[in-house]
Amino acid sequence: MEKEIIGWIYEAAERIKSGLGDALKVDQKNGRTDLVTNVDKEVQDFIVGKINAYDPDALILGEENGQDQTPIDKGRVFVIDPIDGTLNFVMQQENFCIMIAVYEEGVGQLGFIYDVMQDELFWGGPKVGKVFLNKEELAAPANQSLSEGLIGMNAALYRKNLYHAQEIGQTSMGIRVLGCAGLDFIAIIKGTQIGYVSMLSPWDYAAGMIMMEQLGMTVIGKNQQPLSFRGREFFIGATQAAMADIQAFDKENL
Ligand code: 2AM
Ligand code: CA
Numbered sequence: 001m002e003k004e005i006i007g008w009i010y011e012a013a014e015r016i017k018s019g020l021g022d023a024l025k026v027d028q029k030n031g032r033t034d035l036v037t038n039v040d041k042e043v044q045d046f047i048v049g050k051i052n053a054y055d056p057d058a059l060i061l062g063e064e065n066g067q068d069q070t071p072i073d074k075g076r077v078f079v080i081d082p083i084d085g086t087l088n089f090v091m092q093q094e095n096f097c098i099m100i101a102v103y104e105e106g107v108g109q110l111g112f113i114y115d116v117m118q119d120e121l122f123w124g125g126p127k128v129g130k131v132f133l134n135k136e137e138l139a140a141p142a143n144q145s146l147s148e149g150l151i152g153m154n155a156a157l158y159r160k161n162l163y164h165a166q167e168i169g170q171t172s173m174g175i176r177v178l179g180c181a182g183l184d185f186i187a188i189i190k191g192t193q194i195g196y197v198s199m200l201s202p203w204d205y206a207a208g209m210i211m212m213e214q215l216g217m218t219v220i221g222k223n224q225q226p227l228s229f230r231g232r233e234f235f236i237g238a239t240q241a242a243m244a245d246i247q248a249f250d251k252e253n254l
Contacts, residue, residue, distance in 0.1 A: 001054075001102070002128060005112055006121065008050040009098050012043050012082070013116045020093055035086050040064050043082035047100065051078050061229075063203045072202065072229040073106035081203035084113075085180025093117070097182030101206035102127070111207030113182045122189055125210040131189060140215040141191030146238075146245035149194030152176050152184035157199060163234060164249040165197060171245065181205065188212060188237060195238030195246065202229040209237065218243050224251075 016039060025038040044064045051058055061070040062080040070077060078100060083089050085096035094117040102110040102125075109127040114120070122138075124131030131138045151172040158165045158175060169175040176193060178184055181200055185208025187193035198204075205227065209219045221227040222234040224247065236246055 002110060002123065004050070004054055005100055005102070005110070006123065008047055009100065009112060009114045009121065012046055012098055013114060015046065016043060016083070016098075016116055024090060026090060033087060035090055036064060037083070037086060037090065039089070040083045040086055043098065044080055047078075047080055047082060061202060061206075063201065068201075068203075072103050075105070077103040079103065079203050079206040081182075081207075084182040084204065085178075088179045095178065095180055095183060097180060097186075099182050099203065099207040101203075101210055103206070108206065108210035108213070111210035113185055113207050113211070115183065115186060120186070122186055122211060125214050129214075131211045131214050133190075138189065138215070141188070141217070141239065143216075143239050143241045144194045145241040146171050146194065148173065149239075149242065150174050150176050150187075150192070151238075151242070152178060152187065152193050152196035152198070154198035157197065163197065167249055168197060168246055182208065184208075185212065185237070188217065188239075189215060194242040195236065197246070198235050199232050200235040201232045202227075205235055205237070212237055216240070220247075 027036050029036055041064050044062050048060055059070050059075055059077045060067045061077055081099040083096050084099050088095040098114045100112045108125060110125040112123040121134055153165060153169060153175040155177045181204040184196040188196060189211050212219060217239050219237040238246060
């Protein structure tokens with residue numbers, strides 16, 4: 001299965017890159033900075049077409065095209081974000097990812113994050129027992145504490161100081177705001193960030209969470225509960241040590 005998925009991702013990326021000079025049709029979803037383009041929709045349709053041909057029984061949980069409410073817990077579910085970091089895609093033509101995750105009976109089996117313009121594919125999970133960057137197996141990052149590393153943050157969460165975001169940032173070596181959840185997960189998987197605190201939807205965190213857990217790191221939702229896979233929610237992903245440091249800020253309400 002992983003070979004097929006990697007093929008779809010590379011093909012989708014070629015389509016995105018070959019259209020980069022073309023005029024985009026950009027629509028607002030919830031306000032002027034929450035955008036969707038014709039490319040987001042086309043790439044999701046392309047990947048869904050491939051999935052339907054490969055496994056007609058599989059379910060789809062995807063950001064676009066009205067496929068965003070599928071429960072994760074029954075059957076084989078492909079979780080798709082056709083372009084993660086759409087605002088970066090529109091404004092920068094780089095720093096965006098294609099993300100796919102595969103869940104079977106509620107268990108995350110495979111995650112894929114492709115940084116399209118860097119041509120870096122991070123993929124793996126329980127199904128293969130490893131995490132790879134392209135063809136190379138990755139070692140688990142060191143279990144660094146919050147004070148030892150950089151932490152990815154959602155800008156609004158930081159600005160409003162929700163969930164102790166500013167104190168968490170202050171304790172760390174510094175915050176990074178990348179505008180693309182996939183790039184934060186990549187940094188954590190590579191060991192260049194110790195965590196990420198944000199507000200995320202299932203397609204934003206599914207692939208990254210599978211790879212983080214494969215490498216011995218942890219993720220959690222609001223009030224120290226597991227992530228719900230329903231709508232946008234508070235998200236922490238971190239090394240085990242940094243997670244303990246972050247949770248110590250507010251045992252009750254984080
Ligand atoms: P997106 O571009 O696929 O929506 C930082 O902006 C991160 O949060 C990006 O990964 C972005 O993914 C995601 N994001 C932005 N707005 C969002 C929203 N309204 N709901 C869920 N995720 C969002
Ligand atoms: Ca998206």
